[in-house]
Amino acid sequence: MTAGRTHTAAGSSAAACPRPPALTAPDLSRLRDGEADELTAGEMVEDLELVEADLSGGDLSALTLLSCRFSEVFANDTDLAAARLVDCRLERLSATYLHSPRSTWRTVELVDSRIGAWELYDADVESLLMENCRLGFTNLAGTTVRDLLIRATRIDELDLSGIDAQRVRFEDCQVGTLRLHGGSLSDVDLRGLEMRTVSGVGSLAGATVSSGQLSELAPLLAQHLGLRVTDQDHAQNVATRSRRA
Incomplete structure (x- = not known):
């Protein structure tokens, strides 16, 4: 399903447009060079700049990172369950599997990164x-x-699924499969998201889509609502021709 843009007519209510995310840049003004061995489960680390480190397989559960920047860090199968990242920037992070359920990500930038499987549930x-x-x-x-x-x-x-989301926006993004089963969406803008498959279309309430996306979602929406879509005029014409024959 292709991403698209919608245009509101002049004089239309601004309330019809989803509110954009209000982002704050991380405060990284006091960074110091550090080493990976400073990171320990359950501890708090502040103002750490970590470059070209390998955290793979490490237990960093319940770790708190405050005002830290990581660049070119490997985190394959790293455990970040219940970790807290506040005022952090992660650049070129690489992980085949990242485990971070019940974690907190507040004022964080994740850029130029590759993650194979990311568990960020209940976060x-x-x-x-x-x-x-x-x-x-x-x-x-x-x-x-x-x-x-x-x-x-x-x-x-x-x-x-089950997400409680407010002020979410996609820009120039693609997703193979989008799953939505339950949850609450408010000011969630999907117009910049190309979706190939959508599962749980009935949970899209509260999201904004383009007219093109709506057309592509129509068959799924009809199926969800139990609608039978037929061309009645065509059926009547066929029946009329049959009687005349």
Whole structure:
């Protein structure tokens, strides 16, 4: 389903347009060079700049990162369950599998990164920018999201089931499969998202789509509502011709 833009007529109510995410840039003014061995499960680390490190297989559960920047870091099978990232920037992060359920991402930028499978369910996300990323299976089921902008990013499968989302926007993005079963959407702008498959179309209430996307969603919406779509005039014409014959 192709992404598109909608244009509102002059004089239309501004309330008809979804509110954009309100993002805040991380405060990284006091960074210091550091090493990976400073990161320990359950500890708090501040103002750390970490470059070209390998955190693969590490237990960093319940770790708190405040005002940190990571660049070119490998995090294959790293455990970030219940971790807290506040005022952080992650650049060129690489992970085949990233485990971070029940974590907190607040005022975070994730850019130029590659994650094969990302478990981010039951998490708390506020003011998060994802830009120019390549993500495989991304699980945000049950997550509370406030102010999320995803830009120039490709996602194989995105699970938003049970999500509580406000002010979410996609720009120049693609997703193979979008899953939505339950949850609450408010000011969720999907117009910049190309969707190939949508599962759970009945849970799209509260989202904004383009007219082109709506046309492509029509068969799924009809199926969800139990609508039978036929060309009645055509059927009547066939019956009339049959009687005349």
